[in-house]
Amino acid sequence: AQKITQTQxxxxxxxxxxxxxxxxxxTSDQSYGLFWYKxxxxxxxxxxxxxxxxxxxxxxxxxxxxxxxxxxxxANLVISASQLGDSAMYFCAMRExxxxxxxxxxxxxxxxxxxxxx
Amino acid sequence: DxxxxxxxxxxxxxxxxRVTLRCSPRSGDLSVYWYQQSLxxxxxxxxxxYNGEERAKGNILERFSAQxxxxxxxxxxxxxxxxxxxxxxxxxxxxxxxxxxxxxxxTRLTVV
Numbered sequence: 001a002q003k004i005t006q007t008q009x010x011x012x013x014x015x016x017x018x019x020x021x022x023x024x025x026x027t028s029d030q031s032y033g034l035f036w037y038k039x040x041x042x043x044x045x046x047x048x049x050x051x052x053x054x055x056x057x058x059x060x061x062x063x064x065x066x067x068x069x070x071x072x073x074x075a076n077l078v079i080s081a082s083q084l085g086d087s088a089m090y091f092c093a094m095r096e097x098x099x100x101x102x103x104x105x106x107x108x109x110x111x112x113x114x115x116x117x118x
Numbered sequence: 119d120x121x122x123x124x125x126x127x128x129x130x131x132x133x134x135x136r137v138t139l140r141c142s143p144r145s146g147d148l149s150v151y152w153y154q155q156s157l158x159x160x161x162x163x164x165x166x167x168y169n170g171e172e173r174a175k176g177n178i179l180e181r182f183s184a185q186x187x188x189x190x191x192x193x194x195x196x197x198x199x200x201x202x203x204x205x206x207x208x209x210x211x212x213x214x215x216x217x218x219x220x221x222x223x224x225t226r227l228t229v230v
Contacts (some may be wrong), residue, residue, distance in 0.1 A: 035218055043223065043224055044210060044221065044223050045208060045221035045224075046221075047218040047219070047220065049167060050218050055204045090162065095219075103166070103174050104166065105166065106210075108163075110160045
């Protein structure tokens with residue numbers, strides 16, 4: 001089974017509207033972390049937001065929020081008030097492993113291409 | 119500038135050759151991760167080093183090897199290159215697992 005599943009290959013949204021990018025994950029670890037990254041056409045990977053498995057509140061970073069539903073194993077990214085510059089590939093990722101030992105792996109989904117139109 | 123430096127940015131080489139990709143992590147970050155991004159495989163984790171020691175291994179081919187030096191910079195060596203090795207290779211570093219992995223701008227390898 002895939003560890004990270006992003007079921008939307010592409011999404012379209014109009015400027016100023018909100019959009020939700022879906023992500024489900026699979027792990028047997030009790031302690032894990034969920035990340036969202038943005039990759040614009042220039043290729044760099046930009047960290048957007050983080051949610052720890054023990055965090056009770058949903059993470060927020062400016063216009064980005066993470067809708068974390070632990071029982072459903074989902075970690076959807078919500079972008080409010082979309083901007084043209086939000087057009088990019090978005091990756092959901094999960095960190096497993098123990099920070100104490102220095103061991104960790106970050107597994108990525110296949111990504112969702114978001115296009116924001118004027 | 120993310121603080122993670124990768125060189126070179128672009129590399130074109132022939133099949134059968136060997137190349138070395140270099141990564142300098144952010145100051146203070148002990149962990150370095152290598153990833154390969156290709157169109158068909160997506161982002162694949164290759165290997166992790168922590169303070170000079172290998173800590174985790176992913177889908178890294180036997181033709182590939184890596185190391186992390188005492189100054190914490192890391193090198194990824196790719197040998198007997200094949201056309202299918204053409205990809206974007208990322209290095210990432212982290213100091214705290216909570217705050218994410220900071221990625222370098224990547225090395226785009228083209229094997230011809």
